[in-house]
Amino acid sequence: MNKHLFEYLLRLGDDSLIIGHRLSEWCGHGPILEEDIAMTNMALDFIGQATTILEYAAKVENAGRDADALAFLRYEREYRNVLLVEQPNEDFAVTMVRQFLFDAFRKPLYEALQNSSDEQIAAIAEKSLKETKYHLKHSSEWVIRLGDGTEESHEKAQYAIDTLWRYTDELFFENEVDAALQSENIVPSLIPIREEWQKTVTAVLAEATLTIPQNGWKQQGGRTGLHSENLGYILAELQYMQRAYPGMKW
Amino acid sequence: MKENNIEELERQFQEKIDNDIKIEPRDWMPDAYRDTLIRQISQHAHSEIVGMLPEGNWITRAPNLRRKAVLLAKVQDEAGHGLYLYSAAETLGADREETIDDLHSGKAKYSSIFNYPTLSWADMGAIGWLVDGAAIMNQVPLCRCSYGPYARAMVRVCKEESFHQRQGFEIMSTLANGTPEQKAMAQDALNRFWWPALMMFGPNDAESKHTEQSMRWKIKRQTNDELRQQFVDITVPQAEMIGLTVPDADLKFNTETGHYESGEINWDEFWQVVKGNGPCNKDRVDARRKAKENGMWVREAAAAHAEKRANRSKEKRA
Ligand SMILES: [Fe+2]
Ligand SMILES: [Fe+2]
Ligand SMILES: [Fe+2]
Numbered sequence: 061m062n063k064h065l066f067e068y069l070l071r072l073g074d075d076s077l078i079i080g081h082r083l084s085e086w087c088g089h090g091p092i093l094e095e096d097i098a099m100t101n102m103a104l105d106f107i108g109q110a111t112t113i114l115e116y117a118a119k120v121e122n123a124g125r126d127a128d129a130l131a132f133l134r135y136e137r138e139y140r141n142v143l144l145v146e147q148p149n150e151d152f153a154v155t156m157v158r159q160f161l162f163d164a165f166r167k168p169l170y171e172a173l174q175n176s177s178d179e180q181i182a183a184i185a186e187k188s189l190k191e192t193k194y195h196l197k198h199s200s201e202w203v204i205r206l207g208d209g210t211e212e213s214h215e216k217a218q219y220a221i222d223t224l225w226r227y228t229d230e231l232f233f234e235n236e237v238d239a240a241l242q243s244e245n246i247v248p249s250l251i252p253i254r255e256e257w258q259k260t261v262t263a264v265l266a267e268a269t270l271t272i273p274q275n276g277w278k279q280q281g282g283r284t285g286l287h288s289e290n291l292g293y294i295l296a297e298l299q300y301m302q303r304a305y306p307g308m309k310w
Numbered sequence: 311m312k313e314n315n316i317e318e319l320e321r322q323f324q325e326k327i328d329n330d331i332k333i334e335p336r337d338w339m340p341d342a343y344r345d346t347l348i349r350q351i352s353q354h355a356h357s358e359i360v361g362m363l364p365e366g367n368w369i370t371r372a373p374n375l376r377r378k379a380v381l382l383a384k385v386q387d388e389a390g391h392g393l394y395l396y397s398a399a400e401t402l403g404a405d406r407e408e409t410i411d412d413l414h415s416g417k418a419k420y421s422s423i424f425n426y427p428t429l430s431w432a433d434m435g436a437i438g439w440l441v442d443g444a445a446i447m448n449q450v451p452l453c454r455c456s457y458g459p460y461a462r463a464m465v466r467v468c469k470e471e472s473f474h475q476r477q478g479f480e481i482m483s484t485l486a487n488g489t490p491e492q493k494a495m496a497q498d499a500l501n502r503f504w505w506p507a508l509m510m511f512g513p514n515d516a517e518s519k520h521t522e523q524s525m526r527w528k529i530k531r532q533t534n535d536e537l538r539q540q541f542v543d544i545t546v547p548q549a550e551m552i553g554l555t556v557p558d559a560d561l562k563f564n565t566e567t568g569h570y571e572s573g574e575i576n577w578d579e580f581w582q583v584v585k586g587n588g589p590c591n592k593d594r595v596d597a598r599r600k601a602k603e604n605g606m607w608v609r610e611a612a613a614a615h616a617e618k619r620a621n622r623s624k625e626k627r628a
Contacts, residue, residue: 081370084378087385088366089597091605093359093393100386104379111375128374152608208618209611216607301373301431308489310373310431310481 064240065178066120067140068247070130071283072184073113074141077131079162080106081294082149091152098198102159105191109184116180132302136292137285144227146282146290150220153206153213157220160199160264165231166192168256172248181246200264207268214269221265222273229278231257327528332458335401343527346520347457348402349418350529352409355395356420358388360413360594364428365437373431380477381434387470394467398459414599416586421445423506425588432485432492432499438478440500440507440545446471447541448511451531479548486552493553500549501557508572509580511538542570 083103090096114127125133144162149155170192173185206217232250241247265272281287301310319338326333333339362385369385372378396406412418423441428434449471452464485496512518512534524530546563549556560573582588 084369084382087369087382088362089601089604091601091608093389093396095605095608096362096601097386097389097393100382100389104382104386107375107379107382111379114375131375132373151604205615206608206611209615210607212607213611213614297370300371305373305489305491308373308492310377310484 061122062120064237065246066117067237068241069113069117069120070138070140071142073110073117073130074139075145075162075166076106076113077110078139078141078291078294079145079159080104080110081298082145082147082155083159085149086155095152099155102195102198105188105195109188109191112184112187116184128302132299136287136295139282139287139291139295140285141282141287141291142227142230142233143279143282143288144224144231146288146294147224147227148290151216152202153216154220154223156199156202156206157217158224159195160203161224161228161261162231163192163196163199164257164260164264165253167196167260168253169248169250172253175245176247177245196260200260203264203270204268207265207270217268218270221270225273226277226279230280230282233280233283235283324526327456327526330454330456330528332461333456334458342523343529344402346524346527346529347460348399348404348409351395351399351402351460352404352412353419353421355392355399355409356413356418357424358392358395360420360424360598361441362388362392363594363597364424364426364590365434367428368431368434371431372434377434377481384438384474384477387474391467391470394463398463401459402457410598410602414595414602416595419584421510422580422583422588423503423510424594425583425591426502426506427590429502430495430499432482432495433503435478435481435485435496436499436503438474438476439482439548440478440503441510442471442474442478443545444507444510444541446475447537447544451537454528454531456528479552482554483552486554496552497554500554504557505575505579506583508538508542508575509583511535511541513577513580539569542572546570 080103083099083106086096086099087103088096090099110131111127114130118126118130144158147154147158167189170185170189174182174189176182176185203217206213208214232254234250238247238250242249262272279288320340323333323337323339323343326337333343365381365385365388369378369381372381396409399409400406409418413420423444428437446468449464449468453461453468455461455464482496482499485492487493515521515533515535518534521530521533525533546556546561558573561570563570583591586592
């Protein structure tokens with residue numbers, strides 16, 4: 061098995077799985093009915109992406125596990141999502157800013173992954189890009205509305221940026237996994253992707269009249285399996301059925 | 311308007327209905343017809359929205375990726391039904407936010423079934439199978455309802471509800487054919503949801519206040535008891551097929567009539583839940599009220615931003 065490829069697929073798959081989980085927590089509680097539908101729709105897209113990516117990961121691993129085993133039966137330290145996506149929803153501002161920071165990363169990433177020498181990854185990227193563009197449009201528009209809306213919404217949106225900014229550096233985490241896969245043109249360098257992310261974020265936050273925090277301390281750990289306390293609770297819910305009723309078909 | 315004029319309008323209105331000509335938003339209609347429809351359609355819309363909560367309760371705990379996606383899609387469909395129905399109510403002059411406030415104040419009702427808790431994964435099966443199943447029984451005749459926008463909304467909604475019903479039954483049959491724990495989970499869900507599902511058809515015909523007038527207006531096409539009987543006749547064999555037992559000791563098949571005969575519904579429980587004393591009445595309405603309250607600043611922000619935008623483009627043009 062290609063250990064590096066497997067690891068990379070877990071990063072992609074877990075990011076989608078966990079942010080999809082967070083979005084799905086809104087279902088039935090959205091601030092506006094239309095937005096309830098939109099967030100559920102995004103959750104659905106991300107769970108769909110997670111499924112396809114983890115299916116491929118399982119195939120690459122070739123150890124008898126399937127996508128469900130990967131999604132539901134790993135331990136906390138084995139998840140590879142960034143810390144950003146596991147942060148709690150708190151309110152609609154935090155949720156949308158988190159979404160925006162992530163979508164602005166995902167779009168250029170998928171654009172680049174479309175050219176992957178690995179055909180499966182290229183196909184996944186191509187398919188996911190369409191919905192990612194829509195997600196980014198949606199979250200950007202909300203960040204602008206909230207930032208440049210009322211005083212109250214501006215404050216909440218600024219708080220969201222201030223809270224989440226420390227987790228953005230990790231989106232561009234690279235190690236020997238990336239180096240190995242880059243040498244085979246399977247995955248892109250994250251340096252140009254970061255530049256594009258920066259451009260998008262700067263433009264949208266400027267339009268939203270929001271301030272980018274001064275570069276303070278940055279949190280990392282998710283990519284190497286060192287998570288915040290939030291993930292344990294997510295997994296307690298996510299894995300509940302598989303843990304309580306082991307080995308059953310649903 | 312002169313009195314004989316109104317009488318004439320009412321006569322023409324009833325004639326249209328008798329000839330199965332649809333009533334459209336701009337057509338003249340009696341106030342009572344309009345009020346009845348607003349009440350019924352917004353109640354239906356509220357049911358779709360409140361109905362998201364018991365199933366939403368299991369999204370984060372769905373047992374695998376496929377079930378999670380299907381459940382998300384289902385709950386999203388229900389939100390879409392709600393939206394669609396609020397629009398239909400608006401064609402009659404109802405204000406969406408006002409009708410929602412009526413829900414939150416307890417003035418407007420919604421289907422009592424959603425005041426029961428979802429305690430296990432099998433409840434996702436039971437709800438799809440029984441609750442969406444009962445909803446279809448109620449709603450298929452509404453596709454021929456005299457009010458055009460409602461009838462058309464129901465055509466679309468019914469298609470999706472029957473999809474939900476099949477998915478729910480599929481969950482139940484998977485569980486019923488699974489391990490002993492899974493089968494027990496399925497049976498327990500059926501035990502808890504069977505009677506509330508029968509109550510979804512409303513009081514017995516003799517007790518039903520609105521039935522007669524609604525039938526004359528073709529807002530309703532079949533009585534509560536007729537619909538309930540249809541549901542029992544269709545559902546009991548489905549339970550038998552997957553090896554589950556309907557929790558009704560008095561249930562028996564009458565070979566002469568070709569119908570099942572059920573035991574007596576606990577009407578006291580029915581009225582208690584209608585009055586607000588079901589296990590989850592308070593939680594459901596609180597959750598909806600909280601969603602609206604927590605969403606207030608979001609709506610205000612969207613409105614303020616839209617206004618700023620409009621002003622800026624005005625300035626630009628000037
Ligand atoms: Fe529905
Ligand atoms: Fe319905
Ligand atoms: Fe449904």
